[in-house]
Amino acid sequence: GQQLNQSPQSMFIQEGEDVSMNCTSSSIFNTWLWYKQEPGEGPVLLIALYKAGELTSNGRLTAQFGITRKDSFLNISASIPSDVGIYFCAGRTNSGGSNYKLTFGKGTLLTVNP
Amino acid sequence: SQTIHQWPATLVQPVGSPLSLECTVEGTSNPNLYWYRQAAGRGLQLLFYSVGIGQISSEVPQNLSASRPQDRQFILSSKKLLLSDSGFYLCAWSRGVGNQPQHFGDGTRLSIL
Numbered sequence: 001g002q003q004l005n006q007s008p009q010s011m012f013i014q015e016g017e018d019v020s021m022n023c024t025s026s027s028i029f030n031t032w033l034w035y036k037q038e039p040g041e042g043p044v045l046l047i048a049l050y051k052a053g054e055l056t057s058n059g060r061l062t063a064q065f066g067i068t069r070k071d072s073f074l075n076i077s078a079s080i081p082s083d084v085g086i087y088f089c090a091g092r093t094n095s096g097g098s099n100y101k102l103t104f105g106k107g108t109l110l111t112v113n114p
Numbered sequence: 115s116q117t118i119h120q121w122p123a124t125l126v127q128p129v130g131s132p133l134s135l136e137c138t139v140e141g142t143s144n145p146n147l148y149w150y151r152q153a154a155g156r157g158l159q160l161l162f163y164s165v166g167i168g169q170i171s172s173e174v175p176q177n178l179s180a181s182r183p184q185d186r187q188f189i190l191s192s193k194k195l196l197l198s199d200s201g202f203y204l205c206a207w208s209r210g211v212g213n214q215p216q217h218f219g220d221g222t223r224l225s226i227l
Contacts, residue, residue, distance in 0.1 A: 033215050042120075042204050042218030043158075050213060086156060092213070100146050100163055100208070101173075102216060107156040 006089055006105030014113050019076040021087060021108040029091035032072040033102070034063050037086045046087075047074070079112050086110070116141035120205050120219035128227050133178075133192040135222050137205030140186065144210040147188040149180055152202040152221070164188060165210065200226045 006023045013019060023032070031050055035043035047058050049065035049072060056063055060077045072089055089105040117140045127133060139145050149161040160173045162180035170180050177196050181189045188205060202223055206216040 031213055031215075035218075040221070040223070042206075042221045045215050045217060048215045088158070090216075100148075100165065101160060104158045109156075 004089060004091060004103050004105040006108055008108055009106070010109040010111070012111045012113065013079055015079060015081060017079055019079055019083070019110060020073065021089075022071060022073045023089035023091070023105045024071045025091060025103075026070070027091075027093065028069040029072075029093055029103075030069070031092040032063070032065050033090040033092075034061075034072070034074050035088045035090065037088065037107070038084075043088055076110075079110075081112050081114050084110055084112050116207070116217070118205060118207055118217060118219040120203075120222055122222060123220065124223045124225075126225045126227060127195050129197055130194050133190070133195050133199070133224070135190040135203055135205075135224075137188040137190075137219055138186055139188075139207045142186070142207070142209065144185060145207040146210050146216075147182060148206040148208075148216060149188065149190050150204040150206065150218075152204060154201075158204065162190070195226050197226050200224055 004023050034046045037043040047063040052069050054065040063074045086107040088107045090102040120137050147164045150158045152158050164182045178192050202221050204221045205219040208214045208216045
């Protein structure tokens with residue numbers, strides 16, 4: 001089956017620093033999604049990417065759909081304490097019967113020290 | 115706007131007892147619906163998905179079952195819970211047409227004693 005490698009597994013940063021995380025796949029994806037999950041809650045969609053090379057921002061967050069279609073990146077600028085949480089990437093191939101299913105990375109745990 | 119509700123938020127059940135978790139979506143029609151389990155290791159495992167009433171696809175063999183009695187209602191059940199069924203269960207929906215992202219509920223924390 002498809003697998004996503006998400007890195008890093010965890011990050012400890014100081015408030016104000018920029019953050020970068022990425023996901024890579026051995027398969028081509030036609031959609032990349034980035035979610036954030038806070039303790040005891042469900043993942044919340046941050047950014048959706050639908051085209052290779054696409055660069056999309058949501059406030060201080062910027063995500064890119066890799067040209068090869070096998071990777072995606074999420075950057076957070078000027079981190080603040082409320083950025084704490086687990087960030088997940090997810091990809092979809094849009095191929096036939098698997099159109100509905102997402103493949104998730106294992107998440108990046110972000111800790112921001114005030 | 116669309117909303118998704120899951121309940122209960124937390125549940126403690128003895129081994130061997132039955133289970134029923136409910137998920138409903140408002141503000142949309144004919145959604146695709148999903149049940150995930152999230153283990154302590156953070157990964158999300160897709161358990162079931164449904165593209166319509168009465169249509170259930172199972173992703174992994176397990177002690178659980180799912181049903182969709184109404185368009186916007188998705189139920190996760192078990193006749194006899196096992197210790198290994200403990201975890202965080204998440205329901206999600208997506209629009210039934212087009213390349214649309216999934217949106218998650220707030221989850222149910224299930225503890226089996």
